[in-house]
Amino acid sequence: MTNYDIAVIGAGPGGYVAAIHAAQMGKKVVVIEKKDIGGVCLNAGCIPSKSYLKHSHWALAAQEASRLGIAMEIKKVDFPKLVQRKNRVVATLQGGIKHLFKENQITYIEGEASFTEDHQLEVDGEKIAARDILLATGGHPFVPPIAGVDEVDYLTTDTFFQMTDLPQKLVVIGGGIIAVELAFAMQPLGVEVTLLEVAPDILLTEDEDARLIIKNKLVGMGITVKTGVKIKQVSRQKIQSSAGTYEFEQLLIATGRRANLELAEQTGIALDEKKRFIKVDQHYQTNIPHIYAIGDLIKGYQLAHVASAEGIRTVDIICGKQEGPVVQRYVPRCLYTDPEVASFGLNETQAKEKGFDIVVKSAPYSGNGKAIAGEETNGFVKIISEKKYHEILGAVIVGSNATEMIHTILAVCEAEGTVDELDKIIFAHPSLSELTGEVAASLFGKAIHN
Numbered sequence: 001m002t003n004y005d006i007a008v009i010g011a012g013p014g015g016y017v018a019a020i021h022a023a024q025m026g027k028k029v030v031v032i033e034k035k036d037i038g039g040v041c042l043n044a045g046c047i048p049s050k051s052y053l054k055h056s057h058w059a060l061a062a063q064e065a066s067r068l069g070i071a072m073e074i075k076k077v078d079f080p081k082l083v084q085r086k087n088r089v090v091a092t093l094q095g096g097i098k099h100l101f102k103e104n105q106i107t108y109i110e111g112e113a114s115f116t117e118d119h120q121l122e123v124d125g126e127k128i129a130a131r132d133i134l135l136a137t138g139g140h141p142f143v144p145p146i147a148g149v150d151e152v153d154y155l156t157t158d159t160f161f162q163m164t165d166l167p168q169k170l171v172v173i174g175g176g177i178i179a180v181e182l183a184f185a186m187q188p189l190g191v192e193v194t195l196l197e198v199a200p201d202i203l204l205t206e207d208e209d210a211r212l213i214i215k216n217k218l219v220g221m222g223i224t225v226k227t228g229v230k231i232k233q234v235s236r237q238k239i240q241s242s243a244g245t246y247e248f249e250q251l252l253i254a255t256g257r258r259a260n261l262e263l264a265e266q267t268g269i270a271l272d273e274k275k276r277f278i279k280v281d282q283h284y285q286t287n288i289p290h291i292y293a294i295g296d297l298i299k300g301y302q303l304a305h306v307a308s309a310e311g312i313r314t315v316d317i318i319c320g321k322q323e324g325p326v327v328q329r330y331v332p333r334c335l336y337t338d339p340e341v342a343s344f345g346l347n348e349t350q351a352k353e354k355g356f357d358i359v360v361k362s363a364p365y366s367g368n369g370k371a372i373a374g375e376e377t378n379g380f381v382k383i384i385s386e387k388k389y390h391e392i393l394g395a396v397i398v399g400s401n402a403t404e405m406i407h408t409i410l411a412v413c414e415a416e417g418t419v420d421e422l423d424k425i426i427f428a429h430p431s432l433s434e435l436t437g438e439v440a441a442s443l444f445g446k447a448i449h450n
Contacts, residue, residue: 002107004030006318007121007130009113009263012039013304014295015136016097018311023104025319030130031101032123034112038094040138040158041304047093048161049178051086052185053336059188060338064375077189079166086161115267119288132290132318135264135278136311139257139296146173148234154251157182167191167250171239173231174254175202177335180214182252184337187221194224194246196239198255201227203335207396209362210341213378214398217337259297267291272299282325284314292318301331329394330414334403339365339379342406345394345413348384357387363438365399370430376400381435383409383419385443390418401432408436419443 008019011033019031036043062072101108111123121128141156143149155163157178170186172179175197187193202225203211218225230242239246259277270279270287278286278293285292292314295307309326316323335341351358362382365371379399386393392413397406412422422440427433
């Protein structure tokens with residue numbers, strides 16, 4: 001039996017970041033992963049989707065250039081070559097993680113872990129002892145009970161990036177972030193995309209104004225968007241729904257994810273009331289001492305950067321530091337469409353429900369010099385502030401580079417700065433970030449845009 005200080009089960013962004021941090025804190029660490037190093041995010045999520053979205057941005061840029069006087073023609077989309085590029089990106093990042101494991105003397109075991117009766121681990125017959133165990137096994141795609149779905153060769157978000165041929169017609173069941181991003185990724189490459197959402201609208205977790213912009217953009221691109229849809233029957237190459245019948249060459253079911261709870265159930269780890277997540281305390285510890293859980297296994301945002309932050313905090317707690325949990329209010333949430341959407345904190349409705357006396361201001365991209373010069377006028381910067389102390393409660397940015405720009409406001413907010421501090425920042429001209437300064441100025445009397 002090999003003994004370790006910390007055993008991490010799962011090598012996704014929660015697990016591998018935690019393992020590296022633990023090793024740098026002087027711990028002897030083992031990481032166990034039954035599939036691919038890097039987890040879903042690296043192999044079938046964040047990174048592959050951004051690679052494909054980059055392809056679509058190239059195609060959209062060519063269309064825009066042609067419209068504005070630089071004639072460009074896309075004669076052919078070599079999809080297998082684009083897949084190869086995605087694979088190279090993934091392999092590069094996998095290699096980086098392996099290098100960091102080696103550099104930090106982390107033992108990496110490929111195999112499926114199980115618990116023994118004394119809450120230690122076993123992998124392929126080999127017993128592993130660890131003082132502390134961190135569960136970071138992520139989740140899997142949720143496929144709702146749809147009539148006929150078991151008879152269809154459909155894709156999920158885990159298998160979508162294994163596709164090697166570009167379909168002529170793609171139907172996506174789902175209207176969340178992943179579904180919308182993949183619709184954006186496919187349509188500019190010449191795929192006829194239909195988005196079917198059961199809920200009253202797409203992107204219900206996003207700001208209402210942001211949602212409208214993205215929905216209009218989807219429709220403007222030629223993507224069919226149907227909401228409030230009841231799926232009646234799925235058969236080979238056809239979906240019957242309350243909104244009509246839609247044919248497809250490829251079907252993608254992107255209706256959310258569920259936590260991988262097998263290990264928890266095996267060893268008696270307590271779950272939450274709805275039995276969907278592992279129940280943890282403020283230190284990410286389960287009901288069993290020295291066993292912790294993070295990421296998609298517990299309640300909260302199912303985001304890679306959240307899992308990483310939780311992993312680091314858990315290791316710090318194990319090492320004796322008095323750390324609190326990740327504050328959900330300070331988590332940036334990003335949608336990598338065109339335009340991008342980024343937000344954090346409370347939206348207007350949430351802030352009012354919590355009893356805040358709020359002031360909300362926004363400035364459109366259409367009034368910004370750099371946005372106008374770059375043909376990027378679709379979007380806005382919005383800040384939700386508390387009236388008495390000028391506290392920043394939340395922010396939403398829709399537009400080019402939104403996922404980068406949001407961090408300026410977030411950094412001021414997390415540093416306990418107010419709108420007044422944000423207003424004092426000198427932003428370069430011309431820059432899209434000037435919009436942030438304009439909104440901060442307008443919140444309490446120095447209006448440039450309303």
